[in-house]
Amino acid sequence: MAIIEVSNLKKSYGNLEVLKQITFDVNKNDVVAVIGPSGSGKSTMLRSLVHLEKIDGGSVRVGNDYLVKDGAYAKPQEIKTITSKMGMVFQHFNLFPHLTVRENLELAPKLVKKETAAEISKRSTELLGKIGLTDRASAYPSNLSGGQKQRVAIARALMMNPDIMLFDEPTSALDPELTGEVLQVMKSLAEEHMTMIVVTHEMGFAMEVANRVIFMDNGEIIESGHPSEVLSNPQHERTKAFLNRSLK
Amino acid sequence: MSFDYFVSILMPMLEGAKMTILLFFVSIIVSIPLGFLLTLAVRSRFKPLSWLAQAYIYVLRGTPLLLQLLFICFGLPMIPGIGEYLVLDRFVAACLGFILNYAAYFAEIFRGGLLAIDKGQYEAAQVLGFNRWQMTTRIILPQMFRIALPAVANESVTLVKDTALLYAVAVPELLHYAETAVNRDFTIFPFVVAGVIYLLMTLILTLIFKWVERRFTFE
Numbered sequence: 425m426a427i428i429e430v431s432n433l434k435k436s437y438g439n440l441e442v443l444k445q446i447t448f449d450v451n452k453n454d455v456v457a458v459i460g461p462s463g464s465g466k467s468t469m470l471r472s473l474v475h476l477e478k479i480d481g482g483s484v485r486v487g488n489d490y491l492v493k494d495g496a497y498a499k500p501q502e503i504k505t506i507t508s509k510m511g512m513v514f515q516h517f518n519l520f521p522h523l524t525v526r527e528n529l530e531l532a533p534k535l536v537k538k539e540t541a542a543e544i545s546k547r548s549t550e551l552l553g554k555i556g557l558t559d560r561a562s563a564y565p566s567n568l569s570g571g572q573k574q575r576v577a578i579a580r581a582l583m584m585n586p587d588i589m590l591f592d593e594p595t596s597a598l599d600p601e602l603t604g605e606v607l608q609v610m611k612s613l614a615e616e617h618m619t620m621i622v623v624t625h626e627m628g629f630a631m632e633v634a635n636r637v638i639f640m641d642n643g644e645i646i647e648s649g650h651p652s653e654v655l656s657n658p659q660h661e662r663t664k665a666f667l668n669r670s671l672k
Numbered sequence: 673m674s675f676d677y678f679v680s681i682l683m684p685m686l687e688g689a690k691m692t693i694l695l696f697f698v699s700i701i702v703s704i705p706l707g708f709l710l711t712l713a714v715r716s717r718f719k720p721l722s723w724l725a726q727a728y729i730y731v732l733r734g735t736p737l738l739l740q741l742l743f744i745c746f747g748l749p750m751i752p753g754i755g756e757y758l759v760l761d762r763f764v765a766a767c768l769g770f771i772l773n774y775a776a777y778f779a780e781i782f783r784g785g786l787l788a789i790d791k792g793q794y795e796a797a798q799v800l801g802f803n804r805w806q807m808t809t810r811i812i813l814p815q816m817f818r819i820a821l822p823a824v825a826n827e828s829v830t831l832v833k834d835t836a837l838l839y840a841v842a843v844p845e846l847l848h849y850a851e852t853a854v855n856r857d858f859t860i861f862p863f864v865v866a867g868v869i870y871l872l873m874t875l876i877l878t879l880i881f882k883w884v885e886r887r888f889t890f891e
Contacts, residue, residue, distance in 0.1 A: 474799050504801060512799040518792035522814045522890050531810060532800035564890040584800060 427452045427588065427619055428473070432482035435468060442468050444643045445482070450588070453617040457630035457651070460640035461666055466623045467592050469640070473621075474507045474590060486510065487587070508536075511581030515593040517573040519565040525576050526552070526561040529583050537584065544583075551579040555609055571602030575609050582613075589613065591622040607633075627670060631655055639663045681853045681862050688846040689869055691763070692835045695845070696873075699770040699831060704824070706771065707778025714783060725779070732776035738837055741769040745841045762843045770834070777827055785820035786812070818888050825881035829874050836870075846870070 426449035433446040442465045450456055458466045471477040473484060473491070481495040491498055491506045498506065520528050529548040533539055552558045555575040565573055574594055581589060591610065595603040607629050614620060614633050624630060630637050630651055637654040639647045639662075647660045658664045713725035732740070745765045748758035760768070789812060797807040838845045850866035853859075 476795055476798065507799070508801050510799075512796075514792060514796065516790075516792055518790070518796035520793065520796070520811055520815075522818060522888075532802065535806050535810065536801040566891050580800070 426450060427454075427487060428621075429485040430469075430473075430482070433469065433472065433479055433484065434481035435465075435472065435477065435479045442643050443472070443479070446640075446643075446645060447482075448638060448645060448648065450619065450621060452619055454636060455614045455618075455620045455634045456622065456636045456638060457634035458621065458623045458638045458640060459625070459627070459630060459666075459670075460646075461669075464640045465643040466640050470590050470592050470621060470623050474510050474512050475503055476512075508584065509586055510588045510590055511584055511586035513574070513577050513581055513589065513591045513594050515596050517565070517570075517577045517597075519573055519577055519580070521565050524562050524564055525557060525568070528565070528576060529580050532580070533583050547583060548579075551582055554612070555579050556605075569602060570598045571605045574598065574606045578606075578609055578613075588619045588621070591620065591624070593623050593625065595624070595626060625670065627655060627667075639666065641666065678865075681849075681857075682865060684849040684853075685846055685862070685865060685869060688844055688849040689873070691838070691843065691845040692832070693873070695763070695767060695770060695835050695838065696832055698767045699774055700828060702767075702771045703774035704778050706775035708782050710775055710779035711782040711786065714779065715786070729776045729779055732773050733780070737769065737773045737834060738840055740773055741766060741837055741841050744769045762841055763838075766838055766841055766843055770831070774827070774831060778824070781820050781823045781827065782816060784823070785816035785818075788819045789815050818890075821881070821885055821888065825878070825885070828877055828881065832873050832877060833870065 428450040430449065431447045433443050434441070435443040446465075446469055458470065460466050468477055472479045473486070475491065478497075479492060479495075483493050483495075484491040485493075486506050486509055489498065489502065489506050491503060497503065520531070523531060526548055529551065530544050533544045533547070534541070548561075549558070552561055555578065557572060557575060557579075560568065560572065565576070568576065578589075578594075594610070595606050598606065603626065607626060610620070610622070610629070611633050622629070622634070634651050637648060637651045638645055639654055639658075639660075641662050647654055647658060647663045654663065655667065658667055710725050710729065713721050714729070716722045716725075744760070745762060748760070748765075749755045751758065793811055793815065794807065797811045802811070835845060836847045839847045839851070842848075846866055846869060850862040853862035
């Protein structure tokens with residue numbers, strides 16, 4: 425059974441339909457790259473999975489539970505449980521500026537999960553090593569580079585032991601020379617079989633790491649499939665046009 | 673001008689400065705939390721509460737503090753029927769006036785602090801599973817207070833100087849004793865001494881806030 429199932433997802437801002445009947449599912453261990461022009465609804469779609477956007481119709485199932493079923497949301501407490509299965513990484517990192525790197529990692533597990541300080545600090549030490557920032561544990565975010573901030577943000581999300589990781593244009597706010605280090609961390613996550621949905625403009629990453637690509641345009645999924653199909657041999661005119669533009 | 677004369681005018685002025693300092697601390701300790709509550713009230717989803725808080729801030733910021741002090745000290749007791757129960761000790765009345773007035777200013781300062789916090793902070797906290805209370809106390813308030821700090825410092829310095837308004841409601845404070853000495857001895861010297869004492873108070877306050885700002889710089 426798919427770990428995420430989205431069907432007929434609809435959302436409008438006033439008269440503007442930003443998502444029109446979006447349907448797709450994600451299997452466990454999938455790495456799904458969502459591509460498409462700006463304003464195509466990719467981020468809105470991703471954000472609606474963790475309840476940062478309220479949708480107007482359709483269903484979202486995560487694991488065994490429905491976040492929304494036929495437009496009706498679960499109870500607040502259930503919503504919390506369902507969204508806690510997902511970790512989210514934002515384009516602009518959204519680290520807590522008044523906390524050190526280690527505190528950024530440990531605050532949520534401390535407050536939200538009932539774990540001992542020892543368990544939490546063991547995991548944060550481990551994750552800091554994994555993202556290569558052990559020596560920056562006591563730095564504040566303002567003293568980190570963009571790439572370092574995003575790595576910390578990934579570690580912070582992983583601290584909650586999510587089943588699924590969502591990435592909303594994780595490298596779009598970075599200088600080009602800093603995207604590599606972030607993509608590397610994401611790649612190693614994929615190699616550990618983390619289920620991931622990545623909204624991205626990095627075609628190289630989609631090609632190399634994703635096992636599925638979804639192309640969205642104008643609030644619709646136009647085409648989806650294996651990267652070698654969608655990226656190398658697109659069937660749809662709009663996909664071709666987009667790829668032509670973005671590969672230039 | 674003898675040293676003895678200097679001491680003879682300085683002593684009562686320091687006595688008066690005590691009153692100034694007391695008023696300062698009472699006002700700041702009560703008006704900052706009160707101002708923060710007002711900020712929350714303004715942002716409340718319960719509209720009547722929000723309107724009430726906005727009206728309060730508008731009136732208290734839109735009229736002179738001196739008028740408010742005179743109103744509380746001399747105006748309230750004139751209200752037919754209940755006036756006789758509203759005769760307050762002058763100092764208490766003055767404290768009340770300062771607290772009510774400064775709370776309105778602090779409310780605006782904190783509101784500005786809240787507006788300056790990126791919405792991504794709320795989203796990150798939500799996605800990590802924080803409840804409202806945890807989000808407010810651990811993520812939003814610390815950042816709000818840090819952003820508001822320079823403006824709070826500025827307002828506090830203004831408060832020190834505003835304490836001189838006690839003069840108008842005849843509570844003996846620093847300026848009152850200086851004025852008395854000036855009239856009695858026909859010399860400008862006590863005014864200079866008073867000025868220096870105010871400068872010392874604001875200097876100490878400024879240094880304290882500078883220290884706090886450095887302490888809470890997240891770099």
